[in-house]
Amino acid sequence: MPFIDIAFQAEISRFEDSEFEEVARRNCGEDPDTRKQAIEELRSMILERGICNPRRMDDAYLLRFLRCRRFIPALTHKLMVRYEDFRRKNSYLYDxxxxxxxxxxxxxxxxxxxxxxxxxxxxxxxxxxxxxxxxxxxxxxxxxxxxxxxxxxxxxxxxxxxxxxxxxxxxxxxxxxxxxxxxxxxxxxxxxxxxxxxxxxxxxxxxxxxxxxxxxxxxxxxxxxxxxxxxxxxxxxxxxxxxxxxxxxxxxxxxxxxxxxxxxxxRKINMYKDEFMVQELRALGFTVDDTKSDGWSDM
Missing domain, CATH: 3.40.525.10 (CRAL-TRIO lipid binding domain)
Incomplete structure (x- = not known):
């Protein structure tokens, strides 16, 4: 298999490489010892404030937002509110x-x-x-x-x-x-x-x-x-x-x-997309063909 294809298979992987722990600490302020606490705090904040209604509330989903705001739940919550507002106002973009x-x-x-x-x-x-x-x-x-x-x-x-x-x-x-x-x-x-x-x-x-x-x-x-x-x-x-x-x-x-x-x-993402990615994109509103293709789908 060509190196580029191996790279793209890794591209869609959701495996959390332990080698990234230090990078996550430096870039995102992520601490494995307090990560779960931050996730729970954000989840409670979402439920208590009731400003946004995320389509998912699992740890992995909340984690992607926390990593963008250096694990500060208050700032992360504001980001989630803006994201959900964007999706609501611009749903036609996903169509x-x-x-x-x-x-x-x-x-x-x-x-x-x-x-x-x-x-x-x-x-x-x-x-x-x-x-x-x-x-x-x-x-x-x-x-x-x-x-x-x-x-x-x-x-x-x-x-x-x-x-x-x-x-x-x-x-x-x-x-x-x-x-x-x-x-x-x-x-x-x-x-x-x-x-x-x-x-x-x-x-x-x-x-x-x-x-x-x-x-x-x-x-x-x-x-x-x-x-x-x-x-x-x-x-x-x-x-x-x-x-x-x-x-x-x-x-x-x-x-x-x-x-x-x-x-x-x-084109490569389309080739190596898995069921998780297909379902995620569809849940957002995109149309996605089930087949794995090495070319472009028709509009």
């Missing part, structure tokens, strides 16, 4: 074929090798979005699907995610479809309302249009998130201060030889 969003492949540049300091590095290229062929709702749906799949994986719950937003080629045609609703959805998906631990968001290769593009988003970014937002322009040495070049592609002055495209990532 699609989970593995039929191949048209957005150019928008999401793919994923880079996991870094100990930066976690999963994800590349977005909004300047390559073909606005005539790809509706904005599918751009958001693909990000939503990737978030929901990532949140299922203990490895990514612990490692976290770093996002590189490459705006090369961005024009007014890309800004026009961005409404306040869409901007709010995108910010929510970047960790504000989702159980995804975000190390940082790095914006590169932008021009004067950034002011129009970014003005739509900044109203939704909470004060605590600004410290994780970095603007580098075309200065790759500035980016290298945050991300070691060994984990970056050559076009960003890096030494990484292989970027896993979003198309490839989703």
């Amino acid at each position: 699609c074929n989970a593995f039929g969003l191949q048209s957005v492949k150019d928008v999401y540049g793919g994923t880079l090798p996991d870094s100990p300091d930066n976690g999963r590095i994800t590349l977005m290229r909004f300047g390559r979005w073909n606005v005539e062929e790809v509706p904005i709702v599918d751009v958001v749906r693909c990000a939503l699907l990737m978030d929901e799949i990532a949140a299922m994986q203990p490895r990514l719950q612990i490692l976290g995610v770093t996002i590189i937003v490459d705006l090369e080629g961005l024009g007014m045609r890309h800004v026009r479809p961005l409404t306040r609703t869409v901007a709010g959805q995108i910010v929510a998906l970047m960790g504000v309302s989702f159980p995804i631990h975000i190390h940082g968001v790095h914006v590169i290769n932008y021009n004067w249009i950034l002011s129009s593009f970014f003005s739509l988003f900044k109203q939704f970014i909470p004060a605590a998130a600004w410290a994780r937002l970095h603007f580098h322009g075309n200065d790759m040495s500035s980016l290298h201060k945050h991300i070691d070049p060994v984990y970056l592609p050559q076009e960003y002055g890096g030494r990484c030889q292989h970027v896993i495209s979003t198309e490839e990532w989703l």
